[in-house]
Amino acid sequence: MTIFFRRSDPNGTSNIFSFFHREPRPTYKSPPKHLPPPIKDNFPLLAETLSPPPIPAWNVPKKDVYTEYDLPTAPPLLVGFSRSWPLLLQTVVSYITAGWPADQIFVVENTGTQQANARGQLTLQNPFYLNHTVLKALGVNIVQTPTLLSFAQLQNFFLSLTYTHNWPYYFWSHMDVLALSYEDGMGDITPNVKDKGYKSLYTLALETLKKARDDDKRWGTRFFAYDHLTLVNPAAYEDVGGWDTLIPYYMTDCDMHSRLTMAEWSLNDARAGIIVDVSTTLTDLAALYRLDGVAVGFTDPNPPTPKAHFWDKAKRDDDPLANATTTDEASDERARLYRPDPRRDDNDDLERWRAILRTSDAMFHHKNDDKQRNTWQLGQRGGQGEPxxxxxxxxxxxxxxxxxxxxxxxxxxxGHKDCRLIEGAGLKAKDQWKVKYDGFLGIF
Structure with a gap:
């Protein structure tokens, strides 16, 4: 836009001036050079029929088995969800097929999208997409947070649910795990599924709770693969004032667990099953039900860029799936991922479990070797125009x-930067906000 104005000099001469005024306009960032491919449904059978297959017979839980452990109510398993439906669905299905009663699993929808998912208003490519219909078909419960919560806030929300439902204890799990029972046996913990006395992940979890109650008056938590699956005594959390919501994500666990230790609540490790930290999903979750004709492979919802040559770096000679593809290709390509010993019967239920275990190990290394751990959170980029x-x-x-x-x-x-508040800095609970920074850079 051109603007004209007149100005007179001291001699009375008028001059006309003009200048060009540019309207303000934003400068846009360059679009991403690489977008992940659209995600695909990883349990098409359930999506089509809304009727899940029967879980492996040896992992079917006895009705009300929790009463055998002197518990007034069944301890729930809480699974928080914010992003990546395929990973959440895998987590839920893996717990169910490992023996956890579906009606004792509570998916906590922490998306901030209010009733949009319950009304079916979001689509699969939306990061916040959650299929209520499929979860209800599986038999699990859904609880919704009132708004999008941080990790620390979500943990306090879990605690609040114990008051609402009168839960004396609860388990919680990350939503990016693959859970398996020790179907091949584990030392003196359980024999394999073919022998008398086999115990599923759920049975061993209940035994862990009973042992904690019987043997330790000040038990706070029991960790299964650190906090990927955690058993919680709400009395301990309440005693130390819950999670510090001013430390919303990383380091908030260091803060909470240190305060529990300072207050002399025990935080011990336990074993109930195999809990694998993953960023990918099995290509078809029907494999967890050991259905005939279902190949065992995995898919990355946010694969590395073509130039990254990730797999050239990640291959390992000792990994039977080191050359595994991470794309959903033709069924014959997926079948190539699993090459059982030709002397074994690949229809054997235990051998199918071993195939899943080997694949889960490859999935673990895919997440933790070269790529950043949380790239799966960017696997969905759609949803524009949705509520x-x-x-x-x-x-x-x-x-x-x-x-x-x-x-x-x-x-x-x-006044300290890493997790070692007690052994590394000699701190006590009374020292919060009262000490100067020690200058230690920490181990992170």
């Missing part, structure tokens, strides 16, 4: 900033 839409990359940036802020709060709160 409560939020840009996927923007959400990731915002959470990362909140994480960095939480690290700084942790440092100022304790």
């Amino acid at each position: 409560f839409y939020y840009d996927a990359l923007g959400l990731d940036v915002g959470i990362n900033l909140a994480t960095d802020m939480g690290r700084e709060v942790y440092r100022l709160k304790w």
Whole structure:
């Protein structure tokens, strides 16, 4: 836009001037050079029929078996969900097929999308998509948070549910795990499924709870593969004031677990099954039900860029699935992923479990070897125009900033930067917000 104006000099001469005024316009960022492919349904049989197959007979839980452990009510398994439906579905199905009663699993929808998922208003490519119909078909419960909560806030929300439902104890799990029972046996913990006395993941979890109650008056938590599956005594959390919500993500576990230890609550490790930290899903979750004709492979919802040559770096000579493809290709290609010993019967139920175990190991290394651990959270980039839409990359940036802020709060709160508050800094609970920073850079 051109603007003209007149100005007179001291001699009375008028001059006309003009200048060009540019309207303000935003400068846009370059679009991402690589977008992940659209995610696919990883349990098409259930999506089509809404009738899950029967779980392996040896993992079917006895009705009300919790009463045999002197429990007034069944301890629930809480699984928080914010993003990536395929991973959440895998987690839930793996617990069910490992023997956890479906009606004792509570998916906590923490998406901030209010009733959009319950009304079926979001689509599969939306990061916040959650299929209520499929979860109900599986027989699990759904609880919704009132807004999008941070990790620490979600943990306190779990605690609040114990008051609502009168739960004396509860388990909680990460939503990016693959859970398996010890079907091949595990030392003196359980024989394999073919021998008398076999115990599923759920049975061993209940035994862990009973042992904690019987042997330890101040038990706080029991960790199965660190906190990927955790048994919680709510009295311990309440005693130390719950989770510090000013430390929303990373380091909040260090803060909470240190305060529990300072208050002399025990935080012990336990074993009930195989809980694998993953960023990928089995290509077809029907494999967990040991159905005939279902190949065992895995799919990455956010695969590395073609130039990354990730698999050239990740191959390992000792990994039978080192050359595994991570795309959903033709069935004959997926079948190539699993090459059982020709001397074994690949229709044998135990051999099918071993195939899943080997695949889960490859999935673990795929997540933890070269790629950043949480790239799976960016596997869905759709949802534009849908209710409560939020840009996927923007959400990731915002959470990362909140994480960095939480690290700084942790440092100022304790005067120390890493998790070793007790053995590394000699701190006690009374020292919170009262000590100067020790300058130690920490191990992170």
